[in-house]
Amino acid sequence: MRSIERYMLAWLLGALSLGTLVVMAVTYLVTLDEMNEVFDRDLRHVAESLGGYHHVGVTLGADTAARLPTRTDEPDLDEIVTVTWTEEGVLAYSSDPRVQLPFLRTEALTEVDVGSERWVVYTDVSPNGIAQAAQRSAARRDAALEAVGKILLPIIAMSALVGAMMVFALRRGLRPLDQAARDVAARSAVSLEPMPTEAVPAEVSPLVRAINSLMGKLAESMSVQRRFLADAAHELRTPMTALRLQVQLLERAQDEASRREAVAELEYGVARSAHLIEQLLQVARSGPDGQPVRIEPVDLGELVRSVVGRMSAKADAKHIDLGAQTGKALRVDADPQALLVLLNNLVENALRYTPAGGTVDVGAALRDGHAVLYVVDDGPGIPEAERPRVFDRFYRGADRASGAGDGSGGDSGSGLGLAIVKAIAQRHGAQVSLHTPVSGRGLEVRVVFAAAPA
Ligand SMILES: Nc1ncnc2c1ncn2[C@@H]1O[C@H](COP(=O)(O)OP(=O)(O)OP(=O)(O)O)[C@@H](O)[C@H]1O
């Protein structure tokens, strides 16, 4: 798992180590440069002061050198080696005979190889002789390294201190995140209270706010679900009570006629319960997180003809003139099963609430670039004031619910049909609207699809 703390620490400590290395390298280079300058000047001074003897006429010939006291100790490796020559290039004196410096004739600072080592030589040329002062290049590097070595410890100590402070600051800074995570984890599924936002740092607060808003939505949808479950249980109780009564009636039936009547009642009760359960299932399926949908091109005209075909027997029984109005193929991308349920509910409503002798027209058309499904009847319609509520679950119109009073009398619905229609429409990005037909009687239900059909 990716950790912000580890990620930032890796980068910060990496940068700190790199910075330390760079500081040391720069210190070394600057010191070396500085040392070169100082030592070069030293070499020149030594060579010139040695050459000074030549100027005053003291020629350091081999005979003079022989008279000088000879040195008994071994010269140090860092020491400046001095050499004098006669004008002809005869070695007069060398402070360290092990170092075989070359004879040079020009006054200059040069670098020469002596044996396997590199030396810096200053040559002083005067009328009576030549004096040289030389030093190992390595001696300068060693001096620079020594200088770096001296600041090494303080720098490492400082880096360690800064590093420790970074770790500490990062741990402390990220602590509110841990706290927020623990807060969320400590919550039980039932407690959807918002988390406190006051003590939370600015970086974490959007996350906490998002979680709070999510929990708010969850709480809302949970209460909607609970209400629906309660309503559903309540609605199921009514037909169950009726069924129990009808069973009792059947048990008590004395003659064949009353027995047959009781059986018919019982059958109707069972059918009503089955219808309610079917509608409840449809509600569960048509919700925003219902079943995974199979989206494919659906010809609305074909859909209309198939629903009208299936319902024609029912319409005939009720003496209602049921007609389909379809033009050429009108395809929308949809879940065919869901659209079937939608149109079935609308046609069922029209047939149920339109009295015998009425007319119901079902159609599909292209209007203003939108595919439209519509169902028009010439029944009682829905009063303007009631229209917003008919889409609520379990809402049934007061007076019409008792049935149209014909053969299928008492055919009251469960109040879920239009809620299902609306949910399915929403899932397809379609709008459901209620209108009064031009005749001024009845009801027209329109489902307008958002996208223009392909
Ligand atoms: N075509 C219509 N004409 C008159 N009233 C209607 C029509 N369609 C629906 N309604 C009214 O709207 C109410 C809600 O309709 P909805 O389809 O949601 O429920 P239902 O038909 O009562 O029951 P369900 O469809 O679940 O069996 C109905 O009870 C009825 O009063």
Ligand SMILES: [Mg+2]
């Ligand atoms: Mg209905």
